[in-house]
Amino acid sequence: MTPRVCANCVLPETFPRIRFDEHGTCNFCLDSQDKGSREKKAADYREKFKRLVSDYKGKSGYDALMCYSGGKDSTYTLAVLKETYGLNVLAVTLDNGFVSNQASQNIHNVVERLGIDHIFFKPSFHVLAKIFRTCATRDIFPPKTLERASTICTSCMAIVKSSALRLALEKDIPFVAFGWSPGQAPITSSIMRNNPDMVRMMQKTLFDPLYKIAGDDIKPYFLEEKHFSGDYHFPYNIHPLAFLDYSEDDIYRDISRLGWEAPKDVDANSTNCLLNSFANVVHVDRFGFHPYAFELANLVREGYLDRSSALDKLRRMENPEATALARERLGIA
Ligand SMILES: [Zn+2]
Numbered sequence: 001m002t003p004r005v006c007a008n009c010v011l012p013e014t015f016p017r018i019r020f021d022e023h024g025t026c027n028f029c030l031d032s033q034d035k036g037s038r039e040k041k042a043a044d045y046r047e048k049f050k051r052l053v054s055d056y057k058g059k060s061g062y063d064a065l066m067c068y069s070g071g072k073d074s075t076y077t078l079a080v081l082k083e084t085y086g087l088n089v090l091a092v093t094l095d096n097g098f099v100s101n102q103a104s105q106n107i108h109n110v111v112e113r114l115g116i117d118h119i120f121f122k123p124s125f126h127v128l129a130k131i132f133r134t135c136a137t138r139d140i141f142p143p144k145t146l147e148r149a150s151t152i153c154t155s156c157m158a159i160v161k162s163s164a165l166r167l168a169l170e171k172d173i174p175f176v177a178f179g180w181s182p183g184q185a186p187i188t189s190s191i192m193r194n195n196p197d198m199v200r201m202m203q204k205t206l207f208d209p210l211y212k213i214a215g216d217d218i219k220p221y222f223l224e225e226k227h228f229s230g231d232y233h234f235p236y237n238i239h240p241l242a243f244l245d246y247s248e249d250d251i252y253r254d255i256s257r258l259g260w261e262a263p264k265d266v267d268a269n270s271t272n273c274l275l276n277s278f279a280n281v282v283h284v285d286r287f288g289f290h291p292y293a294f295e296l297a298n299l300v301r302e303g304y305l306d307r308s309s310a311l312d313k314l315r316r317m318e319n320p321e322a323t324a325l326a327r328e329r330l331g332i333a
Contacts (some may be wrong), residue, residue: 011289049191089117200223
């Protein structure tokens with residue numbers, strides 16, 4: 001049976017801590033901010049970013065390290081950083097063993113057209129597969145993380161984020177950029193200086209469970225004690241889509257000029273990763289709600305996506321070929 005869904009956004013009754021009022025509107029919608037104050041905040045953040053860019057641009061070899069998945073949002077963000085803000089960007093892609101062929105082609109086309117330096121970082125698949133296999137059957141991170149992403153996704157992102165931060169520290173790059181959509185991360189976190197104490201705490205939450213699975217092999221993907229010694233400049237994390245105009249249609253139109261084409265072998269919620277479908281299936285089976293429900297609900301509530309498209313993304317069948325491929329490569333019956 002399909003669960004009841006908020007009349008305003010797309011959060012289902014199976015979502016943690018959800019309540020509905022007499023009109024069928026959820027508490028997340030009732031608690032959300034009005035559009036006017038969001039636009040004012042976006043303008044403030046645009047101004048803040050402009051100031052930081054003028055402070056840091058040209059001071060180091062690279063101005064920004066972009067965590068570049070090759071998906072539509074990070075492609076668009078990469079283009080904005082280079083073309084609108086004129087930053088010298090180093091794009092880094094983590095190859096988790098499930099990069100769609102079309103996504104690889106897109107990455108190649110985009111960095112070439114934009115004239116951007118790029119690194120493919122491919123951790124050993126033995127290590128990653130061990131982690132993904134465990135995450136398919138166990139919730140190894142704090143329960144709160146399950147509201148926003150599957151455990152498989154969170155484990156992969158932990159490696160992406162921490163290895164990017166490590167590289168930025170070692171290359172003295174002042175910004176680490178992400179292509180989070182405005183539904184994935186709030187505007188209030190869109191420009192944040194990494195604070196060593198906080199990084200240490202957050203790293204522990206992610207590192208410890210992964211260490212139990214894969215041991216010393218994961219050490220190079222995280223910060224070591226020397227990085228906290230005071231000899232390194234901690235960069236700002238930025239996700240500019242939170243304070244820029246965001247529209248899926250405009251993004252697709254804009255990035256097609258860079259030779260970007262939508263991959264056909266992925267699921268409805270990813271434009272690069274072949275593991276996502278399987279991760280979604282596992283999450284829905286275990287918790288009864290889709291790991292993209294929170295993001296899509298935010299996008300609908302804030303007027304970036306219409307409700308019926310969001311419902312379609314959540315209800316469309318996962319890609320059976322991608323799911324089978326993931327099971328096979330991970331050795332899961
Ligand atoms: Zn709602």
